[in-house]
Amino acid sequence: MNRTDAQARPDAAEVSETGTAAGTGGSPDPAPGVPGERPAGVNLFALRSHNAALVLDLLRTAGPDGISRLELAERTGLTPQAVSKITARLREEGLVAEAGRRASTGGKPRTVLRLVPEAGHAVGVHLDRDELRVVLTDLDGRVVAERRVALSLGAGAGTVLGAVVRRVTEVVEDHAVASTLLGAGVALPGPLDHVRGVLHRVTGFPEWDGFALRDALAARLGVPVVVDKDTNAAALGLAVGGERGSFACLHLGTGLGAGLVIGGSVHRGTRTGAGEFGHQVIQLDGPPCPCGNRGCVEALCLAAIRRGDVAEAARVLGEGAANLAGLLDIDAVLLGGRTIAADPEPFVRGVAAVLDARARREGSRESAVPVRLAPGGPRAVARGAAQLLLAPVFGRGDG
Numbered sequence: 001m002n003r004t005d006a007q008a009r010p011d012a013a014e015v016s017e018t019g020t021a022a023g024t025g026g027s028p029d030p031a032p033g034v035p036g037e038r039p040a041g042v043n044l045f046a047l048r049s050h051n052a053a054l055v056l057d058l059l060r061t062a063g064p065d066g067i068s069r070l071e072l073a074e075r076t077g078l079t080p081q082a083v084s085k086i087t088a089r090l091r092e093e094g095l096v097a098e099a100g101r102r103a104s105t106g107g108k109p110r111t112v113l114r115l116v117p118e119a120g121h122a123v124g125v126h127l128d129r130d131e132l133r134v135v136l137t138d139l140d141g142r143v144v145a146e147r148r149v150a151l152s153l154g155a156g157a158g159t160v161l162g163a164v165v166r167r168v169t170e171v172v173e174d175h176a177v178a179s180t181l182l183g184a185g186v187a188l189p190g191p192l193d194h195v196r197g198v199l200h201r202v203t204g205f206p207e208w209d210g211f212a213l214r215d216a217l218a219a220r221l222g223v224p225v226v227v228d229k230d231t232n233a234a235a236l237g238l239a240v241g242g243e244r245g246s247f248a249c250l251h252l253g254t255g256l257g258a259g260l261v262i263g264g265s266v267h268r269g270t271r272t273g274a275g276e277f278g279h280q281v282i283q284l285d286g287p288p289c290p291c292g293n294r295g296c297v298e299a300l301c302l303a304a305i306r307r308g309d310v311a312e313a314a315r316v317l318g319e320g321a322a323n324l325a326g327l328l329d330i331d332a333v334l335l336g337g338r339t340i341a342a343d344p345e346p347f348v349r350g351v352a353a354v355l356d357a358r359a360r361r362e363g364s365r366e367s368a369v370p371v372r373l374a375p376g377g378p379r380a381v382a383r384g385a386a387q388l389l390l391a392p393v394f395g396r397g398d399g
Contacts, residue, residue, distance in 0.1 A: 050395060051076065051078060051082065051086060052086050052089070052090065053392075053393065053394055053395030054076045054078075054395055055072055055076060055078075055083065055086050055087065055090070056090070056095070056096075056115065056393060056394050056395075057394040057395055057396065058071075058072055058075055058076065059072075059096060059113060059114060059115040060115050060139070060140060060394055062114065062115075063114075064099065064114055065099065065112070065114070066098075066099030066100070066112035066113050066114035067112060067113060067114075068102060068110040068111065068112050068113070069083050069084060069087060069110070069111070069113065070110060072087070072113075087113055091113075093119075094116060094119045095115065095116055095119045095120070095139075096113050096114070096115060096116060097113070097114060097116050098111055098112070098113060098114075099112045099113060099114035100112050115139060115140070116139075117138040117139045117140040117142065118138055118139075118180070119139060119180060120138070120139040120180050120181075120182055120390075120393070121136060121137065121138055121139070121144075121172075121175075121177040121180050121181050121182065122136075122137050122181070122182045122183065122184070122185065122386040122387075122388075122389040122390050123135070123136055123137075123168050123171065123172070123181070123183070123184040123185070123386060123389075124136075124137060124184075124185050124187070124233075124381075124382040124383055124384065124385035124386030124387070124388075125164055125167075125168065125184055125185065125186040125187065125382065125385055126187050126188070126230060126233075126381040126382040126385060127151075127153065127160070127164070127186060127187070127188035127230075128153075128188070128189075128230070128253060128254055128381075129152070129153050129189060129204065129205070129254040129255065130150065130151070130152055130153075130254060131148065131149070131150055131151060132147075132148070132149050132150075132151040132160075132163055132164065132167065133146070133147070133148045133378070133379070133381075133382045134146065134147045134148075134164070134167040134168055134171060134382065135171075135379060135382040135383060135385075135386060136171040136172070136175060136177065136386075137383065137386040137390070139390065139393070141237075141240065141241075141383065141386065141387065141390060143379060143383060144175060145171040145174060145175055146171075146379070146382075147167040147170060147171060149163065149167065151163050153188070153189075153202065153204075153205045153208070154204075154205055154207070157208070157211060157216075161216060161217065161220065164186070164217065165217070165220050165221060168184055168221060169221075181223055182223075182224065182389045182390070182393070183223040183224030183225055183226065183389045184217065184221060184223060184224075184225050184226075184385075184389070185225075185226045185227075185228070185233065185384075185385035185386050185387065185388030185389050186213065186214075186217065186225060186226070186227045186228075186385060187227075187228055187229065187230040187232070187233035187234075187381050187382070187384060187385040187388075188202070188213075188227075188229070188230055189202050189203060189229065189230055189254075189255050189257070190202065190229040190230075190231075190257065190272065190273075190275075190276065191229075191272065191273060191276065192213075192227065192228075192229060192272055193271065193272055194227065194228050194229070194232070194268055194272040195272070196212070196214070197212060197213055197214020197215060197225065197226070197227040198210065198211065198212050198213070198214070199211045199213055199227075203255060203279075203290050203291050203298075204255075204290045213227050214226070214227045224389070226388040226389060228268075228272075228385070228388055229257065229259075229268075229272065229275065230251060230257065230381045231249065231251045231257040231258055231259035231275050231277075232259045232266050232268060232272075232275065232384075233259070233381050233382075233384035233385045233387070233388060234249050234251055234259050234336055234374070234376070234380045234381045234384045235247075235249045235259025235260065235261050235266055235384070236259070236261075236266050236384045236387050236388065236391060237376060237380055237381075237383050237384030237387050238259075238261070238334065238374060238375070238376070238380075238384075239261045239264065239265075239266065239396075240387050240390075240391055240396055241375070241376075243261070243332075243334070244264070244331075245261075245264075245330075245331035245332065246261060246262045246263060246264075246328065246329075246330045246331050247260075247261050247330055247331055247332040247333065247334055248260055248261075248277075248321070248324055248325075248328070248330050248332075248333050248334070249261075249334045249335075249336055249374055250277065250317065250320075250321060250333060250334070250335050250336070250337075250351075251336050251337040251381070252301065252317065252335070252336075252337040252339045252340050252347075253337035253338045253339055254338075255278060255298060255302075256277065256278030256297060256298040256301055256302070256317075256337075257275055257276065257277050257278050258275040258276075258277030258278075258324065259275055260274055260275050260328070260330075262328070262330075277297065277320060277324065278296060278297050278298030278301075278320075279291045279293060279296045279297070279298060280296065280297055280320055280323065281293055281294070281295045281296055282295060282296075282297055282300070282316070282319055282320060282323070283295030283300060286299065286300060287299050287300065287303060297316060297317070297319070297320040300316045301313045301316045301317055301320075304316060305339060310343060310346045310347070310350075311346060311350055313347070313350075314346055314347045314349070314350025314351055315350055315353075315354060317335075317347065317350070317351050318350055318351040318352075318353065318354025318355060318358075319354055319358075321333050321351055321354065321355060321359075321369075321371075322354050322355055322357075322358035322359045325355060325359040325369045326358070326359055330369060331369070331370075332369060332370050332371070332372065333351065333355065333369055333370070333371045333372075334371075334372055334373070334374035335347055335348060335351065335371065335372070335373055335374055336373070336374035336376065336380055338378060340373070341377060341378060344373045348371055348372070348373055351371050352368070352370075352371040355368050355369050355371060356368040
């Protein structure tokens with residue numbers, strides 16, 4: 001996610017709804033794909049070159065005040081001529097517009113350019129074990145629409161896909177963005193194959209094993225679809241949003257997992273298996289876990305929560321976090337997910353206490369790995385899912 005100028009190559013309103021899912025099984029209601037012709041001028045996946053992505057990212061971070069072509073050239077290492085060609089093309093495509101003029105130290109005032117956030121949109125889908133949340137974002141990652149419904153992952157593939165397609169279609173139709181839609185990012189519990197978009201044995205829902213979710217949704221929506229684990233999506237959203245360095249985002253909701261950002265990039269592992277944090281065994285012969293093991297962090301933590309013992313849940317979470325911090329030498333631990341969001345203070349305090357005792361860092365000014373509440377609230381995963389489409393446009397990894 002973090003880049004330096006040396007990486008430039010040579011020239012070359014929110015809408016909220018709460019309801020329930022239709023049906024709990026069987027055949028889904030007819031769910032048409034996203035309406036409208038695919039645009040001829042907004043093919044951002046094919047459009048973006050490395051240098052154009054560098055320019056777009058600087059325009060995005062500059063915000064509405066904008067940035068001049070000369071500043072773009074200085075920060076990317078590109079020639080002024082190359083920047084002029086790139087920005088001219090971006091303006092023709094409606095992605096960039098003038099933001100006024102700025103006084104210069106000599107000569108005529110400089111024209112300032114800005115990103116046009118409404119020139120592109122992405123849908124982020126969070127499929128939790130018992131809930132579906134869909135957000136529509138602009139190029140800036142700002143949420144402009146949202147839908148949330150109760151939905152069980154065990155309701156059957158037909159019902160789940162039908163609910164996703166209906167809610168995605170609703171937000172796209174209501175805001176008339178079919179012509180600027182990049183696609184949909186879908187985040188849900190793992191394990192899964194991020195590259196192929198195929199689910200494996202989702203903990204508690206083994207019937208999804210081998211289901212090609214990406215291809216099934218892409219066929220019904222008619223737009224590109226990217227699938228990833230919920231924890232990876234949340235971590236990506238944090239990294240794009242400005243969280244620096246290497247960190248772990250521990251997500252505690254209906255399950256427990258970790259999104260890992262190492263050196264500024266989401267670390268998924270060869271088989272998207274990294275971050276299965278909840279299924280590390282910390283108590284031999286402990287209580288059984290739905291994954292098949294005994295004494296997993298997830299099983300112990302969720303059992304403590306069911307008993308109403310938040311302090312014990314935080315301690316267990318901290319023990320797992322300390323193992324992770326010692327193994328990866330991360331810079332920070334961020335806590336997210338609906339269970340933590342419901343009562344964050346004891347979790348932050350409890351996890352920090354364990355890390356202070358077990359994960360003290362030698363040679364650092366800070367005595368222990370810091371623990372913070374992850375920003376984003378209940379939308380964090382859905383917004384991160386949208387970044388699976390948006391981040392590559394700005395040269396921030398493959399999403």
